[in-house]
Amino acid sequence: MSEQTRCLWLDTTKADYVTYHDEEWGVPLFDDHKLFEFLTLEAAQAGLSWYTVLKKRTHYRQVFAQFDAEQVARFDQATIERLLQDSGIIRNRLKVEAAVNNARRFLEVQQQFGSFAAYQWRFVDGRPIVNTIRGPHDYQATSPQSDAMSKDLKQRGFKFIGSTIIYAHMQACGMVNDHAIDCFRREQIIASYASLNLG
Template identity: 50%
Template sequence: MVKTRCPWADTNDWNKIYHDTEWGVPVHDDTKLFEFLVLDAFQAGLSWVTILKKRENFRKAFDHFNANIIASYTEDKIQSLMQNANIIRNQMKIRATVDNAQSFLQIQEKYGSFDKYIWQFTNYQTLVNSWINQVNIPASSKESDEMSRSLKTHGFKFVGTTICYAFMQAAGMVNDHTIHCFRYQEVQQIHQSDL
């Protein structure tokens, strides 16, 4: 039986696997949430499949997205990352990742967990949309606007509202699967069992 997916997911196998297993699934693990923050920042101006193809390289280069380690990166480490051809060598984004790790740790200390802080923007629940067509899905929302403003006040970089909305989609804070997609109902069931 052929599965109906969100149209973007059928463009290549990388997108298909990510769509079928991760996109829209609620994430409450702080390390995983930080991973999506890092990857979404690097994705700015690029296609998501570019990030997916380099995801494992990013994981190795950035110490499995361990914010405690990344927050302590030295200038030598930053320069070595700039020489790493297996990741996206954007100095601003690499430096932002270090700054963001430091801000991430401060939020963990203040709120108890990053999860507790970040999910407040959707009132600790997944926002379920009912899109018929992919073209109707917005690039941002009032929630992502608010998240972006708050993250910036905490010192985060590369956290504009569009990046924040992509993060919300990835972390399952919003279910933006189209209603005809087989994952639309599945993701909702995952969220309900998570409550």
């Protein structure tokens, strides 16, 4: 695990965190099912560390219908109350209610744009933004693109999708490549862009 140089923020003593960094974080994602999962988990993270949510991810999948947006959109108040008793997730009423609300809004976006991915990637003109991260001071919490996407999502009725949450979502889904310049994943991910249909 220690042979490769990785981003400084990563706690390399946590094997599951390393796997997430090495296999998922920053990889361009166009699958709506996974995008809904990330959007839901990023909203749950608000005010907490990402690792706190990552540890609960498997259980979230179990109780949130494997992040099937159509099923989550049908969750009723009784289901929400049951979820709020489940210690395997973040038991915050506003966040749980937001997840159900956002599933319904997610389906509306799919209906309008054909896919959530098509909607989401518009905010970076269909191409990942590659930042130059040399140290902790180079990371940003928001961007003009996350500001614009957050504002648009709010207008569409989404909850818990402020610009900081959306920027984290953009990093996770590869709309932004924020791997440090000496992290082995940075160039690997850049090389993968050639195989993508980025228009």
